[in-house]
Amino acid sequence: MNKFRKKLNEIPLTVKVSTSYAICSILQKGLSFITLPLFTRLLTTEQYGQYTIYTSWSGILMIFLTLNLAYGSFSTAMVKYETRRNEYISAIQGICLLLSAVFLIIYLPFRNVWNQLFELPTIFVLLMISEIIFSTATTLWMGKNRFEYKYKSVVAVTLLTAIISPVLAYILVCTVDQKGYARIVGYAGINILVGIIFFILNVKRGKRLYNKKFWKYAFGFNVPLLAYYLSQVIFNQSDRIMISHITGTSDAAMYGVAYNLAMILTFILNAINGSYVPWLYGKIKDHNAEENKTISLILVILMGLMVLCVIWYAPEIIVIMAGKNYEAAIYVVAPVAMSLLLLFYCQLFINIEFYYEEKKMLVYGSVGAAVLNVVLNAVLIPAFGFVAAGYTTFISYIVFALSNFYTMRLVLKKRKLPDNMYNYKALLIIFILFMISGFLGVTLYASLVARVIITLIVFGLLVLNRNKFIDALGEIKGR
Structure with missing residues (x-):
């Protein structure tokens, strides 16, 4: 046992990190793949379609409400502002809150029109916005930990979420009549609950939601790439949305x-x-x-x-x-x-x-x-x-x-x-x-x-x- 530990300690940190993330990704995808037969049999095709539409619109709104700031400029920012990473992350969350507030101002007065486009009731559009805000907080926290090689905490949170989400979704699907919406709540609910913890943690560490320097850098880097990000989402999601409408x-x-x-x-x-x-x-x-x-x-x-x-x-x-x-x-x-x-x-x-x-x-x-x-x-x-x-x-x-x-x-x-x-x-x-x-x-x-x-x-x-x-x-x- 000691010999095994010694060999494990001798493995370079970068190898441990990359291997851990690879295994984590495979397990995450594997769990998603394994649970697919369960939900396709519990839900009618129309109910499963509700979940499909929700995830499709979520992918599109993510671009507008976060500017993909958890990706794009994030890596360069972690290097550029190495000693101020917490402040940068907190400022990015401030941008996401601002963009979400702007969207709500546009959405709420005309929600009936928007809901026809989204094919979702108001409560689920609000749930989607909440999930986007708080899941981004989790992604930002994970991104920082990756840069600092704190891979164990990232792997633990990823796997825990990947396991609990389908379990909760299964319980809800089995107990309510609106099974399509139940699956949405099961997955989104866990992302929101976990995200709230990291949102508060990120703000507590970074102190401020607004920082002129960081906001200027983030907008300047990611806004020119919006067309590219959006086009990739359209590739992946527009088919399902258009099929649903047609x-x-x-x-x-x-x-x-x-x-x-x-x-x-x-x-x-x-x-x-x-x-x-x-x-x-x-x-x-x-x-x-x-x-x-x-x-x-x-x-x-x-x-x-x-x-x-x-x-x-x-x-x-x-x-x-x-x-x-x-x-x-x-x-x-x-x-x-x-x-x-x-x-x-x-x-x-x-x-x-x-x-x-x-x-x-x-x-x-x-x-x-x-x-x-x-x-x-x-x-x-x-x-x-x-x-x-x-x-x-x-x-x-x-x-x-x-x-x-x-x-x-x-x-x-x-x-x-x-x-x-x-x-x-x-x-x-x-x-x-x-x-x-x-x-x-x-x-x-x-x-x-x-x-x-x-x-x-x-x-x-x-x-x-x-x-x-x-x-x-x-x-x-x-x-």
Whole structure:
């Protein structure tokens, strides 16, 4: 036991921190995934749609009421104001309170009109505003603790909230008739209660809600990025809101379940990118960026194969995780999951844009793709139903990927740097093959046996070539 403790103490703090957060994230996502079948069976599709609409609007209002100040400028502020972190956090909470008060002044006199847009009663809009304010306080506290390597407290609060929220939601759903709203209260209630504690703690430590210097810095940094943040939320949430208004909350629930399942690998994408970026930036700094050609292709293939597994077994995943009432949603999974691979392509190009601090064009590309998504939804959802929203997302991500590809090459050209980091032809061929394979899986949805046989053949080929993938991953980690 002492030997184990000694080895544990010898592990570098940065490794402990990153490992703890990774495990915490996986457990958090896992709990969310595990409880999904429970609630999709307890709630009707219309009731589940109420929860879907609430979370969608919450994501959009979060941008306006907080300016994403718990993200965006936060990291740089923690470095810039290292000795005044508590004061900065308290001032940010003051901004959130001010913006929320402005929204209430606009909302309350015309709440009946707003409620028709939100498809929620007044009490739940007020609950949403409260959750946004107090969950932001928790996020700010966690962000500061991450910078100070106080990872144990962050992990404890994250896991405790992730466990208690579904338990409370389950109790409420089982005891009241309005089950959709009960689930909202279960999740939002815990976020508010925990957030109130950290809100008070942050203010107590920081003393003041207003600080001219900090407010000026925060507004100056994040306001120009609002269009980008909002466009990303529109990508993720507008489909469900528009489906709810056009074809009903039941269809919004169908789409929401399929979308969440199709995007289940997002945390893996983020984990891969988190390890890959430091390696890539090191290679660029050392003028060895050409080594990225092979590594990026292998990562794309790995990500593509995982996404294909989700697409090929969508019927079984949907039935197991959501029940037969959601079977109609299986045809949404393929285009949305393909969008995830496109998002990975986008990230490859965005990494280069960020390295050279070129963000302006990123905003233009993301806003353009988001607007296209909304326009296509308005035209195609009434004509083809909620499944069309999956394909509008796919088309919009194609545009977003192309815009980032163009921007990245423009950045390199502007700086007169060699464009030798990616094998564009190979990336295109892989995506075309991936797309064909994905739609082949859709045509085989009626035959599980055929899908299993093909999967086993592909798996056998991967085992034979496993050393190539292991060596590539080892090179990234070894940087």
